[in-house]
Amino acid sequence: MNEPVLVALRGASYAYEDGPAVLSGLDFEVRAGRALALLGRNGSGKTTLMRLLSGGLRPRAGQLTVEGRPVRYDRKGLTLLRTTVQLVVQDPDDQLFAASVAQDVSFGPLNLGLPDTEVRARVDESLAALDISALADRPTHLLSYGQRKRTAIAGAVAMRPRVLILDEPTAGLDPDGQERLLATLDGLRESGTTVVMATHDVDLALRWADNAALLTPAGAVTGPAAPTLARTDLLEQAGLRLPWGVAVAELLRAQGLLTGQHPGPRTADELAALTSRQSAPPVPAEG
Numbered sequence: 440m441n442e443p444v445l446v447a448l449r450g451a452s453y454a455y456e457d458g459p460a461v462l463s464g465l466d467f468e469v470r471a472g473r474a475l476a477l478l479g480r481n482g483s484g485k486t487t488l489m490r491l492l493s494g495g496l497r498p499r500a501g502q503l504t505v506e507g508r509p510v511r512y513d514r515k516g517l518t519l520l521r522t523t524v525q526l527v528v529q530d531p532d533d534q535l536f537a538a539s540v541a542q543d544v545s546f547g548p549l550n551l552g553l554p555d556t557e558v559r560a561r562v563d564e565s566l567a568a569l570d571i572s573a574l575a576d577r578p579t580h581l582l583s584y585g586q587r588k589r590t591a592i593a594g595a596v597a598m599r600p601r602v603l604i605l606d607e608p609t610a611g612l613d614p615d616g617q618e619r620l621l622a623t624l625d626g627l628r629e630s631g632t633t634v635v636m637a638t639h640d641v642d643l644a645l646r647w648a649d650n651a652a653l654l655t656p657a658g659a660v661t662g663p664a665a666p667t668l669a670r671t672d673l674l675e676q677a678g679l680r681l682p683w684g685v686a687v688a689e690l691l692r693a694q695g696l697l698t699g700q701h702p703g704p705r706t707a708d709e710l711a712a713l714t715s716r717q718s719a720p721p722v723p724a725e726g
């Protein structure tokens with residue numbers, strides 16, 4: 440894990456007004472180019488942490504840094520932060536407000552004071568990246584939930600952030616919508632965006648992420664996704680269960696069907712490929 444740290448919290452604490460501490464003394468960093476899944480049970484502070492990373496909340500103690508430099512919470516500092524880190528909130532209806540899709544997506548770049556041609560280029564580019572170019576002039580209130588979600592993500596992508604943070608991005612999507620969104624996120628990763636996703640779905644994290652960060656009451660533990668998501672002690676502290684793929688791998692090992700360093704299957708297709716490679720005797724044809 441030697442990629443440069445793009446954004447980091449050091450010793451960060453946060454409590455909502457009149458509430459107990461949600462996070463205290465937390466260290467957390469996002470490294471360039473790694474798809475990072477942030478995992479924790481409901482109420483563990485994932486959303487709070489993402490809002491701290493994107494500047495929507497300011498830590499009560501500790502520090503947020505971008506490429507090693509402390510973030511200043513004035514207009515200039517926050518603009519600099521927002522061109523580096525963009526957050527897509529869980530509910531697109533909390534993010535969308537303009538009349539049409541293109542207007543909504545253009546809001547951020549317009550706010551940066553970019554010339555019209557540049558704004559238009561960015562809007563076109565992000566609508567294309569999210570596969571919603573055909574919806575450019577559609578009123579946002581006529582969109583489906585999945586389309587609103589894509590529009591919200593396009594608005595963040597139009598800022599050309601180096602780090603794109605998504606809060607539970609697959610929540611509320613049907614299975615096909617989830618697959619299409621993961622493919623879209625892969626496209627963004629390939630074009631150089633570091634993607635961070637909060638989720639409580641351990642199977643999704645194992646399948647999608649390079650690195651996983653588990654948010655436990657004692658802090659965040661980050662490491663390569665497969666071994667980190669196989670640590671039952673950490674998963675228990677985080678209030679999460681073992682991913683399906685890890686459990687299956689343990690069963691296959693116990694049966695002698697999986698050997699060595701193979702991390703095990705992450706999807707049903709990978710399981711099928713693994714078991715068919717084990718040269719089981721062919722099933723005789725009927726008749």
Ligand SMILES: Nc1ncnc2c1ncn2[C@@H]1O[C@H](COP(=O)(O)OP(=O)(O)O)[C@@H](O)[C@H]1O
Nearest residue numbers: 455458461479480481482483484485486487488
């Ligand atoms: N706006 C808020 N005001 C007061 N308490 C909040 C607010 N948002 C979240 N909390 C509390 O902070 C804790 C962490 O919440 P959150 O960051 O939303 O966790 P997660 O995203 O992991 O479910 C929870 O106990 C939640 O009730």
Ligand SMILES: [Mg+2]
Nearest residue numbers: 485486487606
């Ligand atoms: Mg949340």
